[in-house]
Amino acid sequence: MNKTLIINRAQCEEILTVEKCIPYMKTALVALSENQAKVLQRTMIPHSNGNMMANMPASLVSENVTGSKVIIFPGPETARMGTNQGIIPLFDITTGELIGIVDAELITVVRTAATSAVATDALANKDSRTVAVLGCGKQGKAHVQAMLAVRNIEKVYMWDLYSDTTKSACELMKKQFPSVEFVRCETAEAAVKEADIICTTTPGKTTTPVLLGSWLKPGAHVNAVGACSARGRELDAEAVSKSTIFTDWNEAVQRDGGDILIAVADGTIPAVPAMYEVGTVLNGTHPGRTASDEITMFESVGISVEDIAAAKMIYDYAKENGIGTYLEI
Numbered sequence: 289m290n291k292t293l294i295i296n297r298a299q300c301e302e303i304l305t306v307e308k309c310i311p312y313m314k315t316a317l318v319a320l321s322e323n324q325a326k327v328l329q330r331t332m333i334p335h336s337n338g339n340m341m342a343n344m345p346a347s348l349v350s351e352n353v354t355g356s357k358v359i360i361f362p363g364p365e366t367a368r369m370g371t372n373q374g375i376i377p378l379f380d381i382t383t384g385e386l387i388g389i390v391d392a393e394l395i396t397v398v399r400t401a402a403t404s405a406v407a408t409d410a411l412a413n414k415d416s417r418t419v420a421v422l423g424c425g426k427q428g429k430a431h432v433q434a435m436l437a438v439r440n441i442e443k444v445y446m447w448d449l450y451s452d453t454t455k456s457a458c459e460l461m462k463k464q465f466p467s468v469e470f471v472r473c474e475t476a477e478a479a480v481k482e483a484d485i486i487c488t489t490t491p492g493k494t495t496t497p498v499l500l501g502s503w504l505k506p507g508a509h510v511n512a513v514g515a516c517s518a519r520g521r522e523l524d525a526e527a528v529s530k531s532t533i534f535t536d537w538n539e540a541v542q543r544d545g546g547d548i549l550i551a552v553a554d555g556t557i558p559a560v561p562a563m564y565e566v567g568t569v570l571n572g573t574h575p576g577r578t579a580s581d582e583i584t585m586f587e588s589v590g591i592s593v594e595d596i597a598a599a600k601m602i603y604d605y606a607k608e609n610g611i612g613t614y615l616e617i
């Protein structure tokens with residue numbers, strides 16, 4: 289029996305950064321759009337306390353690896369306790385061996401921001417200098433790092449529903465990126481109106497939007513990240529209808545892209561608009577942005593091939609550098 293390499297959270301933190309993850313997300317999105325990855329939609333078992341047991345399987349054929357992210361999306365009580373646990377078992381497609389088990393929490397944060405970086409690099413105007421972040425939690429902070437990795441950003445406007453959270457996130461980001469100006473905003477509108485790139489990273493669990501299309505300036509690029517189900521949104525219908533829409537995976541957005549689906553369901557936009565996978569922009573099949581005043585939107589719902597690609601990158605690095613623990617399962 290082969291031994292399985294177990295890589296825990298602290299070891300993942302040693303290995304994975306947003307910057308390192310970006311090329312792997314690029315590969316994953318292209319593989320998906322070229323049928324070199326097999327992905328199933330996320331399935332979830334809901335529980336009465338709000339905890340959701342999620343299963344997200346994918347195969348990355350080019351890496352000869354298959355697996356699944358198995359994770360609890362915490363309900364309110366569990367979130368307060370700080371519990372957020374998940375694993376990614378990785379199997380060799382050829383031999384069927386369980387080669388690794390990788391902690392999933394850090395991967396979820398980092399691969400999401402890295403995927404937004406890939407979309408932004410493909411779609412945002414090259415001279416973008418300002419970013420707005422709505423929602424200053426884990427994703428909001430990781431998205432600052434992600435945007436700085438792909439554009440020469442000079443100023444970041446930050447806003448959260450809770451002003452203490454905005455303040456502490458701004459202070460943390462200032463320490464981490466001293467050459468960038470961080471502006472603490474009192475309203476979402478104040479954050480968005482001057483921004484070239486907007487990242488929405490709020491919980492996105494309700495139908496009340498946090499980003500209105502009337503605030504967007506011509507040429508803006510939006511990464512819509514927080515709303516990952518048909519029941520919640522962050523963008524209003526105007527923001528959607530003004531934008532050319534790009535996705536991580538069209539099939540997932542057609543089921544879980546609340547920003548779009550809610551506007552269609554309430555009749556404010558007539559039908560699900562045309563949408564294009566970022567992978568098709570990366571491989572040159574779709575031109576992406578075609579004018580500097582076009583508004584582009586990346587609707588991110590988060591897909592399992594991103595998790596498997598990030599887990600495989602961590603596994604390869606850990607194996608090569610003697611990190612982790614081998615166990616016979």
Ligand SMILES: NC(=O)c1ccc[n+]([C@@H]2O[C@H](COP(=O)([O-])OP(=O)(O)OC[C@H]3O[C@@H](n4cnc5c(N)ncnc54)[C@H](O)[C@@H]3O)[C@@H](O)[C@H]2O)c1
Binds near residue numbers: 427489493498515588
């Ligand atoms: N698209 C993807 O691939 C993907 C992946 C992971 C997480 N997510 C989603 O991203 C969202 C944020 O995740 P996180 O881990 O950063 O959560 P988090 O709890 O760390 O941060 C959320 C932040 O939003 C703030 N907030 C709460 N309600 C708000 C409101 N109405 N308006 C503005 N801010 C508000 C909170 O104060 C908090 O700072 C979640 O909805 C999560 O499901 C998406």
